[in-house]
Amino acid sequence: QQQVKQSPQSLIVQKGGISIINCAYENTAFDYFPWYQQFPGKGPALLIAIRPDVSEKKEGRFTISFNKSAKQFSLHIMDSQPGDSATYFCAASKFLGAQKLVFGQGTRLTINP
């Protein structure tokens, strides 16, 4: 059972453009929503996270938008750079901390120079 659905599977964006990756969840008990970034040959690394008490969180060029009623959240990368090319995973958890994270299937992002 896929509890977190992520789209698109792959995305190509021109340098300087905005990259947008979307996730939808089913379990209303989820209350922690992180995004992880993974480069080839490396493990995922926490990028940014949000809790449902806010609708948006911004860290540098990365922004999470959260829509509790629609059970959706998205990652926006502003001024996308070739160094942002990686696989991005959304995740969700209903437990304290990072316990029992449920991950989306991932989006392979390519930023063309």
Next chain:
Amino acid sequence: DAGVIQSPRHEVTEMGQEVTLRCKPISGHNSLFWYRQTMMRGLELLIYFNNNVPIDDSGMPEDRFSAKMPNASFSTLKIQPSEPRDSAVYFCASSLSLANEKLFFGSGTQLSVL
């Protein structure tokens, strides 16, 4: 800090053989997690420990899989006997505590079972 250290980086074995994957968490981290990553199923949590004690092993796929954490600086994931469908990248991750939201992943072990 060197981060989470996993060994080996790559393991190729034949069906039926025993496989042992190793992990050294970040010093001072009390929680350790084992994940498996495949194209079909993505990232799946297998088991996690807190203070060396297994908390939840409901993600372990079969009895062929077992994990131990004999001390705060070492954990193993063992598959016996291994099968081709076990081929995947296995990640170990650690966090300061179960209440801490930041997971630090190792670089993974790429396992191929022929």
